[in-house]
Amino acid sequence: MTMIAHTQSKPVLQFGASVLILGGALLVLASAPFWAGRAELRLLMEALSYLALAQMWNLLAGYTGLVSVGQQAFVGLGGYLFFALAIFGGIGVVPALILSAFGTAIIAIPTGWLAFRLNGAYFAIGTWVIAEVYRLGVAQVSALGGGSGISLPVDIARSLAEGRAEREMVMYYIAFAIGTASVLLVWGILKSRWGLAMTAIRDSELAAETIGVNTRRLKFSVYVLTAGFTALAGGFLFLQKLRITPDAAFSVNDWTAFVLFIVVIGGLGTIEGPIIGTILFFALRQVAADWGTWYLMLMGAIAIGVMLMDKRGIWGWIAARTGWSLFPTRRLL
Amino acid sequence: MVWINSVIQGVMLGGLYALFAAGLSLMFGVMRFVNIAHGDFIVVGAYLIVTFIVSWGLHPAIGVAMVLLLVACAGYLNQRVLLNRVLGKDILPPILVTFGMSIIIQNGLLELYSADSQKLQTGWLETTSLQVADKLAIGLLPALMFLTALGVIAMLQFIFYRTPLGRMLRATSDDPEIVPLMGGRNAHTFALATGLASLVVGIAGIWLAMKTNFDPAAGPARLLFAFEAVIIGGLGNIWGTLLGGIILGVAQTIGAQIDAGVQILAGHLAFLLVLVIRPTGLFPKVSH
Numbered sequence: 001m002t003m004i005a006h007t008q009s010k011p012v013l014q015f016g017a018s019v020l021i022l023g024g025a026l027l028v029l030a031s032a033p034f035w036a037g038r039a040e041l042r043l044l045m046e047a048l049s050y051l052a053l054a055q056m057w058n059l060l061a062g063y064t065g066l067v068s069v070g071q072q073a074f075v076g077l078g079g080y081l082f083f084a085l086a087i088f089g090g091i092g093v094v095p096a097l098i099l100s101a102f103g104t105a106i107i108a109i110p111t112g113w114l115a116f117r118l119n120g121a122y123f124a125i126g127t128w129v130i131a132e133v134y135r136l137g138v139a140q141v142s143a144l145g146g147g148s149g150i151s152l153p154v155d156i157a158r159s160l161a162e163g164r165a166e167r168e169m170v171m172y173y174i175a176f177a178i179g180t181a182s183v184l185l186v187w188g189i190l191k192s193r194w195g196l197a198m199t200a201i202r203d204s205e206l207a208a209e210t211i212g213v214n215t216r217r218l219k220f221s222v223y224v225l226t227a228g229f230t231a232l233a234g235g236f237l238f239l240q241k242l243r244i245t246p247d248a249a250f251s252v253n254d255w256t257a258f259v260l261f262i263v264v265i266g267g268l269g270t271i272e273g274p275i276i277g278t279i280l281f282f283a284l285r286q287v288a289a290d291w292g293t294w295y296l297m298l299m300g301a302i303a304i305g306v307m308l309m310d311k312r313g314i315w316g317w318i319a320a321r322t323g324w325s326l327f328p329t330r331r332l333l
Numbered sequence: 334m335v336w337i338n339s340v341i342q343g344v345m346l347g348g349l350y351a352l353f354a355a356g357l358s359l360m361f362g363v364m365r366f367v368n369i370a371h372g373d374f375i376v377v378g379a380y381l382i383v384t385f386i387v388s389w390g391l392h393p394a395i396g397v398a399m400v401l402l403l404v405a406c407a408g409y410l411n412q413r414v415l416l417n418r419v420l421g422k423d424i425l426p427p428i429l430v431t432f433g434m435s436i437i438i439q440n441g442l443l444e445l446y447s448a449d450s451q452k453l454q455t456g457w458l459e460t461t462s463l464q465v466a467d468k469l470a471i472g473l474l475p476a477l478m479f480l481t482a483l484g485v486i487a488m489l490q491f492i493f494y495r496t497p498l499g500r501m502l503r504a505t506s507d508d509p510e511i512v513p514l515m516g517g518r519n520a521h522t523f524a525l526a527t528g529l530a531s532l533v534v535g536i537a538g539i540w541l542a543m544k545t546n547f548d549p550a551a552g553p554a555r556l557l558f559a560f561e562a563v564i565i566g567g568l569g570n571i572w573g574t575l576l577g578g579i580i581l582g583v584a585q586t587i588g589a590q591i592d593a594g595v596q597i598l599a600g601h602l603a604f605l606l607v608l609v610i611r612p613t614g615l616f617p618k619v620s621h
Contacts, residue, residue: 132557260432
């Protein structure tokens with residue numbers, strides 16, 4: 001994947017190209033409130049949230065090999081904690097979002113302790129069961145609206161900014177911060193000691209353990225960290241929707257299946273993959289908006305196609321041919 | 334008496350869950366492969382039987398035979414053409430491919446049959462019950478369902494340990510690299526395993542259609558019940574799976590007796606409790 005050395009590439013020229021592409025993309029995104037219409041802005045907000053979900057799932061599955069299909073647990077918990085803190089705690093929107101992320105990370109500790117009792121494919125379905133437990137549990141809490149959910153009072157959304165345009169701008173920059181922070185976080189981790197340990201695990205878990213990597217502790221830490229960040233994106237997604245129900249908050253299709261498809265189509269185990277996958281997913285959704293369920297079937301079929309043709313996904317395929325890397329994480333000895 | 338009644342209902346329901354679980358357990362046992370679309374395949378079986386008997390007006394026996402034949406062949410072909418290509422040490426490709434299938438099946442069913450929930454009416458079968466004691470009766474339909482589960486599991490046990498096919502399945506499960514050296518064909522063996530598992534899925538689908546309401550989105554919950562029954566019972570132990578199904582069923586009916594809203598939750602909690610006490614299940618046969 002990204003860390004496999006391709007000696008024939010020209011690092012200096014590539015560094016310039018990376019800076020140009022990333023800088024350009026950041027500039028375009030950062031200035032979006034000034035050029036994009038309301039509908040486009042809303043779409044970008046959702047895409048940036050999905051980018052964060054995809055980066056987190058990729059960090060978990062692509063680098064530590066923990067295939068979770070229960071990440072909707074943390075989207076839902078993040079959303080519900082945010083609503084509870086904002087409505088009953090009287091806490092401001094941004095602090096409530098951050099607190100709900102930390103709160104979910106704390107809940108992820110016992111959750112992970114349970115889920116880690118299962119391995120491999122069993123871990124995957126076990127996480128799903130746990131997400132269902134949270135969904136059914138939340139539906140029992142009448143203060144949170146039970147099964148029919150709860151709405152965010154208008155004055156809480158209004159507390160962000162006075163006018164509608166300003167409010168949307170603030171919302172957009174929250175999404176922008178979440179999306180870009182997710183990329184930087186993953187990049188930073190991969191360049192740190194953790195990243196080195198993850199590369200070792202990816203190449204051979206047994207060898208990593210024999211040279212002193214505590215693989216279980218590392219995986220657990222990454223699990224808790226991704227849970228917290230996933231909850232941050234979840235909290236924001238439901239701030240944007242202004243209403244939360246157990247079925248929407250803990251939807252396996254919306255928060256896990258599509259995120260899985262995004263990562264795998266874009267390229268698992270690369271930072272670029274989730275970015276490309278997110279762009280493709282939303283572009284396709286715009287084109288196929290009127291196709292209804294056919295669009296979902298098409299997504300499923302594309303994901304199956306990628307697995308059958310080239311498991312590395314689009315970016316993995318490009319990187320293998322060109323040696324390009326927008327986010328250099330490899331270490332040259 | 335109310336509680337004894339719920340326990341008995343739960344045991345019968347456990348038979349249905351064991352039927353859900355048997356196919357999943359078989360595929361994992363032979364190929365180390367978890368099929369995310371397992372529940373959706375069961376729901377497809379349920380839609381097929383309703384289509385054949387209600388929409389087309391076929392004789393029930395012919396309808397059942399057609400469903401079983403169709404799903405077994407489809408299972409064999411699916412494994413041969415598609416799933417065999419993603420088997421391997423990496424667990425992600427099979428999970429992703431079957432996740433894709435799950436989405437395609439759910440939305441395909443929605444497109445074909447709408448979101449309305451369905452049920453196969455069975456007339457006198459449903460209304461007849463055996464009076465066991467005062468205020469205690471067992472419905473004929475649940476009783477037959479439980480007997481079917483017993484029969485299916487006994488059949489699988491027999492196939493696995495008493496037939497040439499079973500020997501091949503066990504050998505391939507033990508060491509898929511050596512079997513081809515002895516002249517075995519893994520691709521064919523794997524496809525036979527999935528064909529057999531799909532036959533059980535067909536039976537489970539038919540009972541699902543008779544026992545409860547179902548809709549295009551009913552699959553994932555059936556997958557989770559199946560999975561829980563397998564884990565509670567212990568990996569690789571097919572009779573353990575039956576017991577796992579019963580424990581799950583009883584937990585659900587007792588939960589429903591306490592509050593109708595916590596039926597499913599009670600089942601999940603029973604599963605998590607077993608996971609805390611014994612992560613390898615109550616009666617594990619093989620360790621992973």
